[in-house]
Amino acid sequence: MKRYIEQLIEDLEQVAKNPPSPVYINTPPHLDNQPETAELALVPFKPISEWTSIPQEAFPQITDLEGDQWGRVNEAIFKVFDSLRLTLVDAPQEIPPEILYEVLTTNWDHPVQYLPSSGMDLELCTGNPQTCPYGDYCDCGEEFDEYELPEKFAACINPIAQSIDASLICYLNPETLEMEQIPKLLMDDPREYQLITGFGLEDEEMKHEQWEECYVFEPLDSSESFKIMERFAESLDDEILQEELFYVLNHRKPFANFKAVIDNSEHRENWFYFKMNWLEDHVKSIIYSEIHKIPGDSDDDELPF
Known part of the structure; x- marks a missing residue:
């Protein structure tokens, strides 16, 4: 490199x-x-x-x-x-x-x-x-208001966040609040997934394809995941751990080494809490953007601010 x-x-x-x-x-x-x-x-x-x-x-x-x-x-x-x-x-x-x-x-x-x-x-x-x-x-x-979502979505936020954290694509029916989770690898490379697990696309119901409307939540890409780790390191008061995390994030295999450092520290639970809060905010932002679409516009619309 x-x-x-x-x-x-x-x-x-x-x-x-x-x-x-x-x-x-x-x-x-x-x-x-x-x-x-x-x-x-x-x-x-x-x-x-x-x-x-x-x-x-x-x-x-x-x-x-x-x-x-x-x-x-x-x-x-x-x-x-x-x-x-x-x-x-x-x-x-x-x-x-x-x-x-x-x-x-x-x-x-x-x-x-x-x-x-x-x-x-x-x-x-x-x-x-x-x-x-x-x-x-x-x-x-600085002057941005927090998301205001209909109360009915409250119970969906954490399960969706946990799904994408587990490398699952989560589909949400905004009317019935029914959810469907499908492994991302199955959607990206069905053949490889079948070789690994013995299951293929034909074994999935794909219920979301029958829904009139569907919100899609995908696992984060590597750059987004890296950003969460970096933000967590910046938030620490423990300067020794912070310095160690910054070091591993700036060298080879940052994801594996970050996990190893966190798992052997007193901040393991803090890390999971921090990451889940971030993922929940991410889920809320997607729901918010879907709700506030202008009728007839494409999926690439920006939020209405």
């Missing part, structure tokens, strides 16, 4: 030294004296990956890096931003380099304009703490 990271940094720096040619635009006569306005109005939006010819998939997962690698890749990315006249204007000052790396790389397909004359301010904060890529490091949630 070290050699790959070095090559990635070299590729980014090469892009920074050789920015794309300015987009040719046919300036209307009434904007002849306003080139920056014409540029802003006519230059198309394209993903950063398209402007740079470096695909988002080129960036390793946050957990694959260690030491100063996050910071070094970030520096190379900002060199690319400078060459594209992009200015990231809303990054929190105190955000750790590994979290900033995750924000930058997961938004690598974010559409931007290449404006050599005037430049472009890039804002990634969504204004909603549940979708903001900066997470707790952003102040966008």
